[in-house]
Amino acid sequence: MHRSRTEVGRWRMLRQAQRRRNRWLEGQSRRNSRIHHIRTEKQLGRQQRSLLYAHSYE
Numbered sequence: 001m002h003r004s005r006t007e008v009g010r011w012r013m014l015r016q017a018q019r020r021r022n023r024w025l026e027g028q029s030r031r032n033s034r035i036h037h038i039r040t041e042k043q044l045g046r047q048q049r050s051l052l053y054a055h056s057y058e
Contacts, residue, residue: 003011
């Protein structure tokens with residue numbers, strides 16, 4: 001089946017946009033997971049330190 005030139009162009013543009021969006025989303029989730037990981041690490045560090053201090057005061 002032969003498609004018109006404009007149709008092919010439109011189809012390619014749509015695919016490209018979709019690919020770009022997917023890549024962007026993937027990057028976002030990767031960044032968010034790294035931020036989340038850093039936050040949890042900090043939180044754990046704080047908790048452990050506070051437990052240490054609490055233990056040393058008793």
